Amino acid sequence: MAITSFIERIFSKDKSAKSVAKDRLKLVLMQDRASIPGHILEQMRKDILQVVSRYLEIDESALDLNLEKADGSVALTANIPIKRVLPETTASTPK
Amino acid sequence: MSETSRVIVVTSGKGGVGKTTTTANVGMALAGLGEKVALMDADIGLRNLDLALGLENRIVYDIVDVVEGRAKLRQALIRDKRNQNLALLPAAQTRDKSAVTPAQMKQVITDLKEEGFTFILIDCPAGIEQGFVNATAGANEAIVVTNPEMASVRDADRIIGLLEAQDLRDPMLIVNRLRVKMVKSMEMLGVEDVQEVLGSGVHLLGIVPDDESIITSANRGEPASLNLESLAGQAYRNIALRLKGEQVPFMDLEEKTGFMDKLRKIFSARK
Ligand SMILES: Nc1ncnc2c1ncn2[C@@H]1O[C@H](COP(=O)(O)OP(=O)(O)O)[C@@H](O)[C@H]1O
Numbered sequence: 001m002a003i004t005s006f007i008e009r010i011f012s013k014d015k016s017a018k019s020v021a022k023d024r025l026k027l028v029l030m031q032d033r034a035s036i037p038g039h040i041l042e043q044m045r046k047d048i049l050q051v052v053s054r055y056l057e058i059d060e061s062a063l064d065l066n067l068e069k070a071d072g073s074v075a076l077t078a079n080i081p082i083k084r085v086l087p088e089t090t091a092s093t094p095k
Numbered sequence: 096m097s098e099t100s101r102v103i104v105v106t107s108g109k110g111g112v113g114k115t116t117t118t119a120n121v122g123m124a125l126a127g128l129g130e131k132v133a134l135m136d137a138d139i140g141l142r143n144l145d146l147a148l149g150l151e152n153r154i155v156y157d158i159v160d161v162v163e164g165r166a167k168l169r170q171a172l173i174r175d176k177r178n179q180n181l182a183l184l185p186a187a188q189t190r191d192k193s194a195v196t197p198a199q200m201k202q203v204i205t206d207l208k209e210e211g212f213t214f215i216l217i218d219c220p221a222g223i224e225q226g227f228v229n230a231t232a233g234a235n236e237a238i239v240v241t242n243p244e245m246a247s248v249r250d251a252d253r254i255i256g257l258l259e260a261q262d263l264r265d266p267m268l269i270v271n272r273l274r275v276k277m278v279k280s281m282e283m284l285g286v287e288d289v290q291e292v293l294g295s296g297v298h299l300l301g302i303v304p305d306d307e308s309i310i311t312s313a314n315r316g317e318p319a320s321l322n323l324e325s326l327a328g329q330a331y332r333n334i335a336l337r338l339k340g341e342q343v344p345f346m347d348l349e350e351k352t353g354f355m356d357k358l359r360k361i362f363s364a365r366k
């Protein structure tokens with residue numbers, strides 16, 4: 001892969017429209033295929049909140065859950081603003 | 096009743112990629128090989144298949160008339176005078192998709208089988224809504240038509256997923272409107288690229304070049320597949336033969352990809 005792109009760079013000043021189209025397509029199809037129905041995402045959001053809030057006090061309204069493309073694959077990312085870390089005694093007992 | 100009736104929906108998701116053209120031409124080519132072919136226009140409200148076949152002046156009844164009992168199936172079927180093996184069941188032009196239910200589509204197909212057709216090809220409307228559901232309801236197999244172009248391939252991928260949900264697995268693929276020169280000069284997706292991104296679940300059935308003769312023959316109402324001398328005519332005949340199970344090598348339309356592709360193959364083969 002690395003060799004190929006290296007040679008590609010030597011032989012052509014830009015990637016061909018053909019290969020750009022293929023790369024873009026691959027990525028967009030991955031996102032399309034990984035798309036998760038809205039209600040499932042919402043359920044997942046609640047579940048994640050529940051688990052995380054056993055250990056941390058968080059800003060629930062600011063939780064940001066996303067499917068993102070990263071390096072040719074799709075990643076689930078969660079951005080959870082933390083207010084404070086709960087003391088260990090509270091943390092160990094699930095509510 | 097024909098035991099071996101094959102019911103194939105021709106679909107794509109995106110509009111304008113060549114579903115109707117493909118249905119007309121593959122149907123005509125199959126009829127030319129001696130199959131008894133019924134072509135069903137499932138694009139209710141936007142009928143087109145009659146034009147592609149040049150049969151628009153012979154329509155008396157349509158599929159909605161059949162479903163609603165105003166006409167017998169036999170009265171609505173239009174036999175092609177150029178080849179008696181070919182018949183068209185036209186869509187209604189003044190109604191919409193909701194005029195027919197999936198159950199009614201299935202019934203019409205059962206009746207077409209009774210008539211002894213060996214191939215029933217269904218021209219699916221664009222989109223993924225009720226028209227798609229209707230057109231796929233009675234099908235056992237699917238042909239996905241795509242152009243070597245991003246939006247079309249993306250929609251094809253989506254349609255493949257929806258077909259699967261309707262139990263139409265491992266669809267056949269036709270890459271339509273290939274421009275060989277542009278593929279060779281690395282300006283356009285090639286057939287291999289399309290296959291690669293769509294994955295191994297789809298089986299390449301044919302490659303049809305972007306060919307002016309398809310446009311002129313559509314204008315004349317004489318499907319290009321009637322002319323076996325033309326590149327397009329050959330492509331459709333090959334598709335018909337493959338549908339019948341024959342091994343026909345793919346025409347040399349796209350195999351000669353660019354230098355970079357060859358290199359890429361060499362290197363990716365040994366990673
Ligand atoms: N291989 C081809 N080469 C050139 N023109 C084509 C080809 N396939 C289809 N067309 C043209 O593209 C247009 C759309 O085709 P059509 O079959 O009506 O698409 P769809 O049924 O998918 O909407 C028509 O004008 C048709 O003549």
Ligand SMILES: [Mg+2]
Pocket residue numbers: 114115116138143219220
């Ligand atoms: Mg059409």
